[in-house]
């Protein structure tokens with residue numbers, strides 16, 4: 283027997299658990315982690331090199347601990363795209379929105395406290411809750427994956443969670459959550475506790491509808507989290523951010539590590555923000571491809587959940603894992619999120635999507651015969 287995790291004095295709640303792990307397999311077409319398939323344009327690569335070269339001259343010093351220039355530019359981006367005025371005091375940034383979520387749970391969750399999410403949803407909400415010692419409550423959804431508002435209100439009233447997660451567009455299902463639903467859950471959460479409501483808008487740039495940022499007005503316990511991993515095509519950068527009342531920004535600074543955002547990260551993100559217009563043009567192409575995937579999957583005979591994201595949930599399968607394997611055997615990696623009967627495909631380049639559609643056409647034929 284080799285020495286393993288269970289032989290170490292790890293925390294009880296971590297025993298027997300698995301780390302987050304979307305497979306990183308070496309296959310021709312990888313459509314499993316909701317990345318943007320387009321590499322950064324060459325002009326931006328050059329600008330990143332310039333900005334990082336400048337930052338490198340000061341690497342003997344710690345970076346700007348408060349990332350003021352970056353937060354100012356992120357606030358400008360949010361204001362320009364939502365019409366809702368925000369400034370540096372409303373915005374906080376960290377290494378990916380996963381770290382933003384971790385900081386929020388360290389601040390508002392923790393031992394003796396709980397968080398709720400409406401599942402299936404982004405699995406890291408529950409995993410980060412576990413990592414921060416926050417109890418996790420799995421809230422309900424309807425059969426069609428929309429949030430069952432009366433049942434959700436009841437769960438909030440009963441469990442009185444400290445943090446409520448709402449993901450819109452939702453991952454892995456793709457559907458957007460209407461503003462009225464978020465408002466109803468916010469009211470329920472304030473009546474029960476009051477607690478923080480975190481709206482995870484990681485995919486909002488791909489949505490047919492608008493961001494919920496304007497709901498921040500007059501709601502100090504509401505937080506909107508965002509990322510540069512998807513629309514900005516910069517998953518490798520690790521830059522996530524939140525918008526909220528300035529008091530929330532002050533509160534998360536109680537738990538953030540000093541100098542958590544490296545000077546190289548800040549310089550790279552600032553360069554990417556200079557190229558926002560170009561990067562958002564790729565978003566338009568991806569939205570068109572996403573809509574094509576929805577239409578073609580339906581034409582092939584699959585059921586598809588309405589998608590406002592850069593991915594599409596399709597089914598139904600008697601054995602989704604067996605179907606996942608058949609698609610993989612044809613050189614295309616999609617995601618089995620463990621939602622019984624369903625799989626998820628990320629919108630790739632037109633060529634990648636064609637390869638995926640050819641693969642699922644074949645699989646469908648085989649399953650019909």
Ligand SMILES: Cc1ncc(COP(=O)(O)O)c(C=O)c1O
Pocket residue numbers: 315316377378379380381404449453482484485508509510511517520521522
């Ligand atoms: C809903 C949702 N939120 C947050 C994230 C995390 O993004 P990142 O940490 O790359 O910013 C993801 C990544 O897939 C996601 O799907």
